[in-house]
Amino acid sequence: MKVEIANLTISFPSPQGMSQAVRGVSMTLGAEKLGIVGESGSGKSLTARALLRLLPPAAVVTADRLQFDGIDILKASERDMRAIRGKRAGLILQDPKYALNPIMTAGAQIAEAWRNQKKGSAKEAMQAAIDLLAQVQIRDPKRVAAAYPHELSGGMGQRVMIAMMLAPDPELLIADEPTSALDASVQAEILRLMEDLVSRRGMGLILISHDLPLVSHFCDRVAVMYAGRVVEELAAGELVRAQHAYTRGLLDCLPTLSHPKGRLAVMSRDPAWLA
Amino acid sequence: MSDVVKRAWLLSDAPTSRSQAAWGRRYRLWCDFSSNGLAMTGLVIVVLLVLCAVAAPLLAPYDPTLQELANRLSVPTAAHWLGTDELGRDVLSRLLFGARVTLGMVIAVVVTVAPFGLAVGCVAGYYGGWADTILMRVTDVFLAFPRLILALAFVAAIHPGVTSAVIAIALTTWPPYARLARAETLTIRSADFIAAVRLTGASSGRIILRHIAPLCLGSLIVRVTLDMSAIILFAASLGFLGMGAQPPSPEWGTMIATARRFFLDQWWVPLMPGLAIFVASLAFNLLGDGLRDVLDPKQR
Amino acid sequence: MNGRNGRLAGTAASLLLTLFGLVFVTFFIGRVMPIDPLIAILGDHAPEDVMARTRVELGLDQPLVVQFGLYVWRLLHGDLGRSVMSSNLVTQDIARYFPATIELATVAIIVATLIGVPLGVLAAVRQGSVIDKVIRVVCLAGHSIPIFLLALLSLLIFYATLDWAPGTGRADVAFEGMNPVVTGFLTIDTAWAGDWDAFYDAWAHLAQPAGVLAYFSMAFIARMTRAFMLDALAGEYIITARAKGLSALRVIWRHAFGNIAVRLITVLALTYAGLLEGAVVTETVFSWPGLGQYLTVSLLNADMNAVLGATLVVGLIYMALNLFADAAYKMFDPRVR
Ligand SMILES: Nc1ncnc2c1ncn2[C@@H]1O[C@H](COP(=O)(O)OP(=O)(O)O)[C@@H](O)[C@H]1O
Ligand SMILES: [Mg+2]
Numbered sequence: 001m002k003v004e005i006a007n008l009t010i011s012f013p014s015p016q017g018m019s020q021a022v023r024g025v026s027m028t029l030g031a032e033k034l035g036i037v038g039e040s041g042s043g044k045s046l047t048a049r050a051l052l053r054l055l056p057p058a059a060v061v062t063a064d065r066l067q068f069d070g071i072d073i074l075k076a077s078e079r080d081m082r083a084i085r086g087k088r089a090g091l092i093l094q095d096p097k098y099a100l101n102p103i104m105t106a107g108a109q110i111a112e113a114w115r116n117q118k119k120g121s122a123k124e125a126m127q128a129a130i131d132l133l134a135q136v137q138i139r140d141p142k143r144v145a146a147a148y149p150h151e152l153s154g155g156m157g158q159r160v161m162i163a164m165m166l167a168p169d170p171e172l173l174i175a176d177e178p179t180s181a182l183d184a185s186v187q188a189e190i191l192r193l194m195e196d197l198v199s200r201r202g203m204g205l206i207l208i209s210h211d212l213p214l215v216s217h218f219c220d221r222v223a224v225m226y227a228g229r230v231v232e233e234l235a236a237g238e239l240v241r242a243q244h245a246y247t248r249g250l251l252d253c254l255p256t257l258s259h260p261k262g263r264l265a266v267m268s269r270d271p272a273w274l275a
Numbered sequence: 276m277s278d279v280v281k282r283a284w285l286l287s288d289a290p291t292s293r294s295q296a297a298w299g300r301r302y303r304l305w306c307d308f309s310s311n312g313l314a315m316t317g318l319v320i321v322v323l324l325v326l327c328a329v330a331a332p333l334l335a336p337y338d339p340t341l342q343e344l345a346n347r348l349s350v351p352t353a354a355h356w357l358g359t360d361e362l363g364r365d366v367l368s369r370l371l372f373g374a375r376v377t378l379g380m381v382i383a384v385v386v387t388v389a390p391f392g393l394a395v396g397c398v399a400g401y402y403g404g405w406a407d408t409i410l411m412r413v414t415d416v417f418l419a420f421p422r423l424i425l426a427l428a429f430v431a432a433i434h435p436g437v438t439s440a441v442i443a444i445a446l447t448t449w450p451p452y453a454r455l456a457r458a459e460t461l462t463i464r465s466a467d468f469i470a471a472v473r474l475t476g477a478s479s480g481r482i483i484l485r486h487i488a489p490l491c492l493g494s495l496i497v498r499v500t501l502d503m504s505a506i507i508l509f510a511a512s513l514g515f516l517g518m519g520a521q522p523p524s525p526e527w528g529t530m531i532a533t534a535r536r537f538f539l540d541q542w543w544v545p546l547m548p549g550l551a552i553f554v555a556s557l558a559f560n561l562l563g564d565g566l567r568d569v570l571d572p573k574q575r
Numbered sequence: 576m577n578g579r580n581g582r583l584a585g586t587a588a589s590l591l592l593t594l595f596g597l598v599f600v601t602f603f604i605g606r607v608m609p610i611d612p613l614i615a616i617l618g619d620h621a622p623e624d625v626m627a628r629t630r631v632e633l634g635l636d637q638p639l640v641v642q643f644g645l646y647v648w649r650l651l652h653g654d655l656g657r658s659v660m661s662s663n664l665v666t667q668d669i670a671r672y673f674p675a676t677i678e679l680a681t682v683a684i685i686v687a688t689l690i691g692v693p694l695g696v697l698a699a700v701r702q703g704s705v706i707d708k709v710i711r712v713v714c715l716a717g718h719s720i721p722i723f724l725l726a727l728l729s730l731l732i733f734y735a736t737l738d739w740a741p742g743t744g745r746a747d748v749a750f751e752g753m754n755p756v757v758t759g760f761l762t763i764d765t766a767w768a769g770d771w772d773a774f775y776d777a778w779a780h781l782a783q784p785a786g787v788l789a790y791f792s793m794a795f796i797a798r799m800t801r802a803f804m805l806d807a808l809a810g811e812y813i814i815t816a817r818a819k820g821l822s823a824l825r826v827i828w829r830h831a832f833g834n835i836a837v838r839l840i841t842v843l844a845l846t847y848a849g850l851l852e853g854a855v856v857t858e859t860v861f862s863w864p865g866l867g868q869y870l871t872v873s874l875l876n877a878d879m880n881a882v883l884g885a886t887l888v889v890g891l892i893y894m895a896l897n898l899f900a901d902a903a904y905k906m907f908d909p910r911v912r
Pocket of ligand 1 (some may be wrong): 055
């Protein structure tokens, strides 16, 4: 499995002409863990969703290359795309409160994903859903399978999301800020679970977040985005050697216990970064 | 200022004054609105309609009450563009004067209903508690009635005519406005800026009048415009059933009611006022639809 | 459990209040009427002593509060008074006319739903396309056209010009009263009796008024469906469903439509209630012997008992439908259940 993105541009029509939200992003990914970091509105989600062609209808996409395992996503038919979505690549969204269908039980939603790829009876599918729930370390999978999303906590909901996306055994998992809506105490747990499952299955992972240290802890490589561009791409261990002023600024803003500072630095933005 | 400069000033991303920001916002709304062909059609028809009503005495080729019994139920001719009715009166002239009755009724209903509903809704939403419970129960009672039937019973009980029709329509039209204003108030009430205003010591009355009511106006205007068409149809239905304006008033619904018996042979006689009602109500619907897309995009 | 009981009590209380309001308003309308109910009953020239006696019999000499009490008391015993025009009990009249209205409104709402819902879904899925605009105009026209104009046009075209449909009324004179009344619905009673000519005739008569009403409510249903669907399709869970690789049909019908179904039931209930009202005008044009026509004829003859009785009955049905819509929410929406 190999993902290739070269010079990806995503724009939206506005009264003053087209406005570019993603501007010439390039990256490649194999069976590894890539983190994408950047502030809100920097184009992370759009980039990730472009891979599954799940962008808003108004979006205009151009790219020199946008490929999933040799399949040209810009040209693929809707049917080919459906073979990628779910089956080969899963997408986990930020807030399970909105990302799960409120009128279907958790079990039914997972079973639906399983059944969509592995043809089987409704009963088998429900059993598979319960097994999957156990795999994401839910203690009482039967009860959770019968629960509606509003009856689940955020952490539980996100486990259901993960179980649902892992159901068809995909090769790539895209997680778009999977823990931003969760309590701090649950965040690490969910990330560890995801990392564990991904490593064990030898999958690729794109982890989107605005938390640079967190991402570098879980990923092999980190891409830093700012205003629709990738401004820097580094191996996770080399964060201290970051070149770009924006990345440095992000790192300087963090409080640390080892070197306490009297006053935290404030990011000062250089208009030249936009160029 | 040239047009290009003016446009750039209006569309500036970084307005330098409050009025520039406000006018920029209005200009953008106008751009949105005017790019919607259907809505613009509605606006043009509504404007024409108002002009026709205002200038009816100047535009009408005949006196709308002038009877020409020798020339009854005539087909449209050069002399009578839309034909004549069962008493030989000129249909076009009657339609023009009828626009006054119809628009007059609509305006009378709207100016009573909108402020009243707004007041009830804002008070209920802002104070909550008992005031809310009582006001909303009363609203529910009126909502529980089939509107047309309540209006019919009411008009029949007092006296059929334009005034009682207006009262009856108003009586059955206000509840949704109260509901709407209450819902808006509930969301605004807990906003931080209301808390800030309250901290400065503003009275409840002032908060409702100056801060909450103006914010409810956007959705209220949309609702009013969309309702105009419903009111036109409502008034016409009352007229058609003999419970609205009474003959010889040139109210459109009443005209159809009196001409109805000829519709199999002289079908154009009742058809003309029917088309007038349709066009007027369609125009308000188109206008309201366009306004909603612009002013209230979340509830298309 | 406690919260649930509390909610039930609240619902019951508001229901009673609304009911009280309904009764009060009809009573009030009955009193403000300038026509002396005695003259309506006895005529202009009844002798003084008969007038006085009847006044006492009807409780009209009592204070208003007592009169209201009497009114409620009679209502509780199912007494809506006697119609001056038909000199039947109003309840009997209503029982006779009501099935015709229900038959009309039911057929209309079924047709309107079967057409309106798919149109609304289609418009939402193809938002902004030509088909969306066409549907929008068709619906706006349905909202804007006076129902009596539509009815007259329909008669002019399908009856007078094309001669496809029979004229006004509910059945041909030849079939009038030929079959026993079982349900009161001619379309069912004729089939029950196996009288297929009358069956065909009943449907033929029903087609025009039902079609007119159906267009009128179809416009509303399609419009609401479109708005709800746009709302649902913008949900994050739609992205999730698509990311699972589901087919477009499944995403639209199972996930998006599934989420609006309950809200749609509410709209359908309210539309049905609105149809009972739309029937007033339609029945007048088509001489359809239903409650709407009964109401208008009574109105024009100042037959106030009949008017108020019919108003109250339609009001009650309105309330019941509202209640049903509420209950549907509580039954089918897991978030409220
Ligand atoms: N439907 C849309 N219409 C117009 N602009 C959009 C739309 N969706 C996203 N954008 C623009 O794209 C930018 C990047 O969005 P996104 O990728 O969601 O950012 P993030 O990095 O927070 O995930 C946003 O700032 C917004 O301006
Ligand atoms: Mg995002």
